Amino acid sequence: MTVDAENKQLLHLVFGGELKTLDSVEFRNLEELDIVGVYPNYETALVAWRAKAQATVDNAHMRYFIVHMHRLLDPTSVADAVAKGNIG
Numbered sequence: 001m002t003v004d005a006e007n008k009q010l011l012h013l014v015f016g017g018e019l020k021t022l023d024s025v026e027f028r029n030l031e032e033l034d035i036v037g038v039y040p041n042y043e044t045a046l047v048a049w050r051a052k053a054q055a056t057v058d059n060a061h062m063r064y065f066i067v068h069m070h071r072l073l074d075p076t077s078v079a080d081a082v083a084k085g086n087i088g
Helices: 042-055 069-073 075-084
Strands: 012-018 034-039 062-068
Touching: 012 042, 012 069, 034 042, 042 062, 062 069
Parallel strands: none
Antiparallel strands: 012 034, 012 062
């Protein structure tokens, strides 16, 4: 793997909030969403996600998510990955 490939910026958003029900992904109050931050790679986003998820473990309705923003910014990369069988 080249140095450029290892250092490629792949933005990830970490956010969360309280869900209306445990079996949906509909938030109780959009104005209270917790936007944790945008991270340059999955590994740092995962660290932030784990910290927030652990801090809110006592609230069963609270959920945090990682959004692969780089996939939204470059949809051709997703199509390429699907074609190669890397994601479904």
